[in-house]
Amino acid sequence: MADWIDACAKDDIEEEDLIRFDHGDRTFAIYRSPEDEFFCTDGRCTHEDVHLADGLVMDHTIECPKHNGQFDYRTGEAKRAPVCVNLATYPVKVEGDRVFIEI
């Protein structure tokens, strides 16, 4: 059964940026969009074993720190070669100043 996990405070993430969130043996990436909305995807690129948290967020795109592969972090859609496999995404809710993800 999926659980809501208290992942971080809203202000742990800067606007148009992301942080890494590890839970058990899994790793996630949590994003704050320029519109102040929050999103969550798998933490590693689908192309190589690289943490997306070191990548650059521009608008709604996360660019992998290694190969310039890009995803739309709202949908997980692969946007630019060499990535071709979409990222898994997870529901997010904000309660007060806390960000929860459902995994």
Next chain:
Amino acid sequence: MPGIVIIGAGECGIRAALTAREAGYDGPITVLGDEAALPYERPLLSKPNSGGVVEKLIATREALDDMSITLETDVSVTAIDRDERMVVRAQGDPLPFRKLLLATGARARRLSCPGGDRARVLRTMEDARAIYSAAGTARSAVIVGAGLIGLELAAELTGRGLGVTVLEAGPRPLGRNVPERLASKLTTRHQQAGVEVLCGVQVASCTESDVVLEDGRAIAADLIVAAIGVEPNVELAVSAGLTIQNGIRVDRRLVTDDPDILAAGDCAAVEMRSGLHLRYETWQNAQAQGEVAGRNLAGGNKEFDVPVWFWSDHYEIGLQGVGDTSGQPAASREMGRDSEILFFLNDAGALIGAAGLGQGSAVAKDIKIAQRLIGTTLDPVLLSDPAHNLKKLLRAA
């Protein structure tokens, strides 16, 4: 009907084929590769995992089929007939083309000294398998050339327990493309790992058991690897009468002297804004030029204008650079955990390049921002201040 023919099935050739199709070209596209393997990513060859060489395909056979791209592997192209607009292969009928892309890449330079044929090179999947297989029984390795490939390989081999010596003819490691301060930090890390780095030395010969230097020293080597750079594969272009200038000379649209023949990637010397023709050897350059070539093969009119960018991994350290970092840095940004980025400005104060070193991908984000800031006039004081988010500079630009 003659279609697009691409000679070379590496990152550049395959990317060009995929891009031409995505751009709407609906005629035949044929890619001719000289290796037997399906197109694979070369950067991983110097970064094997416990299972050995990592084989990552650029595109599967199914993906190419889906795009109606014909891939022929293990093909030797012997000539380009410009009058008849045909490519001649060692076997089979000549292949007519409407547009031709030369993405022939480069090959590793070999040691020319006596016994130099003992030295292996690292360029292909086959090369990589042979090196790691030999490393399984070797106790000592000598790597000739302290460039990025030589040092990445040194990190890998020392990690496997070999005694590793790196020999460099120049005055310092990474003299061609990494700022001295970062090269020095990285060299120190290699030395801490037990790698011996000798600069300003010339190899005289390779014997059964040693590499002998011109000063008479002999260094034990069960395994020898030459990592002394590459030569662009220009022979087909030469025999077709195209101009060569440290690579196949092309204009900003990647077009050669012949309006129907393009060249891109490691083999191409591309006209820059400065008017100079430059040839780059990075994975990103192959990808980016492949994309431009693909658009232009499909009838586009796109100019190549992407700053060169690279990454390199050694132990837990990641190095990245973008643009021109050949001069003196104007600003240094120290970001903790031994991470540092150097910024390079031109006389007018505009950013022309940046290079950084740090744990893992620690500098990646800021190097990507720097890439977007190239050409922007920036204050070195703000660049040097780690508390000043670079993204603020990007938003202000």
